[in-house]
Amino acid sequence: MLQRGIPGRHTAIQYVTFDLATAEMSIVSAGMPGPLLLRGTDSQVLQVAGIPPGLFPGVTYDLLRVKLEPKDSILFFTDGLSDARNLEDKEFEIAGLHELCHMHAGECRIELLGRIFNALQDFTTNCRQWDDMTAAVFHYEPAR
Numbered sequence: 001m002l003q004r005g006i007p008g009r010h011t012a013i014q015y016v017t018f019d020l021a022t023a024e025m026s027i028v029s030a031g032m033p034g035p036l037l038l039r040g041t042d043s044q045v046l047q048v049a050g051i052p053p054g055l056f057p058g059v060t061y062d063l064l065r066v067k068l069e070p071k072d073s074i075l076f077f078t079d080g081l082s083d084a085r086n087l088e089d090k091e092f093e094i095a096g097l098h099e100l101c102h103m104h105a106g107e108c109r110i111e112l113l114g115r116i117f118n119a120l121q122d123f124t125t126n127c128r129q130w131d132d133m134t135a136a137v138f139h140y141e142p143a144r
Contacts, residue, residue, distance in 0.1 A: 012032045014027065014029045023069070024067050029061070038073040041102055043097075069140075076138070077135040078135070
């Protein structure tokens with residue numbers, strides 16, 4: 001008997017390209033939550049859905065194109081961040097990420113990542129997490 005993968009587990013991928021000449025980012029997602037577009041003090045989820053790769057043959061994936069403005073950032077994150085749970089079994093949720101991005105708008109994006117992971121650590125104190133928690137920020141600041 002041949003089994004593929006570990007039951008109850010899957011992988012996820014997000015593939016992103018950025019065209020410096022047009023300031024356009026192209027995003028394809030397979031099982032990852034949509035990233036957050038950070039523009040000024042606003043943040044919005046970019047809806048780019050796609051099922052995890054390898055689950056169904058012949059699946060196609062949608063491509064999302066986003067025109068970035070100077071000083072825009074894109075926060076990419078795994079669902080381990082938004083699905084992180086505390087002792088009351090409450091999830092951190094994307095709303096928690098929105099709130100942090102709003103509270104710390106204008107800060108250096110490296111500092112924002114630190115604040116996100118500090119908030120997650122506080123939120124999940126004494127509650128073991130089982131999923132990957134990864135985040136990265138792409139910041140667009142064109143040369144003058």
